[in-house]
Amino acid sequence: MTIVDLTRDLVAIPSHEDETAAGDHIEDWLRRETDAEVRRDEVGNVIARTGRGEETLALVGHHDVVAPGDSQVTDNGGESTDPAYVVEERDDRLYGRGAADMKGAVAAAMIAFEAADPAGELVFASFVGEEVGGVGARHAIERGFAPDYAIVGEGSTGYSAPGVTDVAVAHKGRRGSTITASGESAHASEAEAGENAIYRATDAVDLVRELEPPSIEVAGETLAGSVVVTEIEGGSGWNVVPDRCAITVDERTVPGERAPIDRVEAIPGVEWTVDQDLPPMRCEDEAFAETVRDAADAAQSGTPELVTKPHATDAGWLAQAGTQPVVCGPSEPGEAHTDDESVSIDVLERCTEIYRRAAEGWLR
Template identity: 70%
Template sequence: MTMSDAATTETRDELVTLTRRLVSIPSHEDETACGDAIESWLREETDADVTRDDHGNVLARKGTGTSLALVGHHDVVPPDESQVEDSGEFVVEERDGRLYGRGTADMKGAVAASMLAFRDAAPAGELVFASFVGEETGGEGARGAIADGFAPDYAIVGEGSTNYSGADVTDVAVAHKGRRASTVVAHGSAAHASEPEAGANAVYRACDAVDVIRGLDVPEAEVFGERLSGSVVVTEIDGGSAWNVVPERCAVTVDERTVPGEYAELERVEAIEGVEWVIEQDLPPMRCDDADFADRVLDAARRVHDARGDETPAQVTKPHATDAGRLAEAGTTCVIYGPSEPGEAHTKDESVSLDVLERCYETYRVAAASWASE
């Protein structure tokens, strides 16, 4: 992998300009304007087949054969007030080799890098670009696209994988945890607190359920030698109506981090009289199911790191759920490779390293350029 100094400088300038443009567009309540910017750029800069589906996702394709997708999302979480200009646009600032602003790390920087790599690569197979809506609110865009038939064979999802194995390294994540949010509801019957035996205390039943949850085994999985451990934790409890009334209802909120193929046995709480278990949200975990693909992406990453004089990346696992989980569930073989660092996303000081953004562009381009040619 080699690029002339002039080309590298030009590409970096394009990458910074495009990232700044996307980040400046608010997309926490309505992703339309940012989707418009992505769609128009792809139509102007590429000869690809560019579409905008009914959900607002932006998709582009070029080439034929086995498909590799570069995947991201252009929605963001609500900004801190310091991240919004008086005009309503988002603040974007460059200092100390980083871009600051809502969405720089999660994940418009990676979207911009993917757009440029999609434009610049000439793959032997089919290359796909996809930027989804609604990732931050449950993956509505990915779910809609999959329901409509979006099914690339392979995908590199540009969520964060930087600084996992070491400082200033962008690794290849071969698996990530999912998240299952559920509510355990205990039902009883009300009575005056002076005669507690006349009722059935829902809080007591809920406490029995909590004891069951605390004793559950934590799910674990192994992917290509990397261990991934889940977790189960009670995060909220709400019950009772007055100090002198035996409560007739108590709800317990449970956060469960799932791993591929494994769930905690939360259904065991329903063995307690009056207790029901309700799943509120289930974001699936991801496991790469093709070691050769994971190795090819890692090889591309290592070539880029080596050419830049950076430390060597590794295959790692990731704690956060992403759209890769839904794609993998639908049959797409996925890995994750992106610039965001642990603790960087969703903060009032969110930022991304420009060097790492450029590294991601180069890795996407190298991986795509060699696609289906080996």
């Protein structure tokens, strides 16, 4: 089966609300096409193992997607009660929800997993729930999924130069949090009788604006964090001193330090709650990163570089658990989550070769 055929099959299967059918297809293919030990865990992750050795390399992806646009779904003219995703091939690209993020990379990893003569133990893993906080990766890690190394097939094409598939050795994380200010309501004509929660919240905003987010130097680039107030909600009427105000904060984190947002709790009546914390990633093993870069160099005419990514991926959860991960995949900046999402067929073939070469060479 070609990379185009397998990617087409995977992209056509809806998996934004329920990943079961996509997981079934991946599991069935691996059982049919490989001699690997294949299992499906309680949440729907598909994990396969082949080869032997004391050290393990995992090819990692996810088969869930974000909700499709109307143009990306078809009921085959009313002939089917089970809608499918539209998949189109034109201009040497495959179009469809999940083509770039990241069923194309999953297909490339599957074919490489089947074709490789691995240097050690080789693992294929396709997780569920990446788009909703890394549910599948976290579940697997909590139950012992612990490869020594990993190549996560999220997008790394076009970061150093157009069309070049690079190797990302670090990426930002995301911490989403809420600052809640409490006060005491009163009639606005007697404002001094109350305690204005919005005023307390704006004091917190002023503090957040003064924070200096940390940054690190990786692969000759500056990976800089950020802290941004993105939403504010409070008050119940034009003539009422508000007793509550909530602020949403989007923070992009880097490996190491975090911005000290907790300082807002020194303000009377202010609490800070972390709602989501997607960890950043940094590969500390330079030799492994160079091995994958060498595989990428051999698989294309362009010259790949070690780069950084702004987006959180499942590589963050793996790094947090002790794995040395890199990110290398076909998706280009601006392709994921769009109504005209697409992936280059040439780059899919390239990534298949990168994964195969890396699987065969990372210990040699």
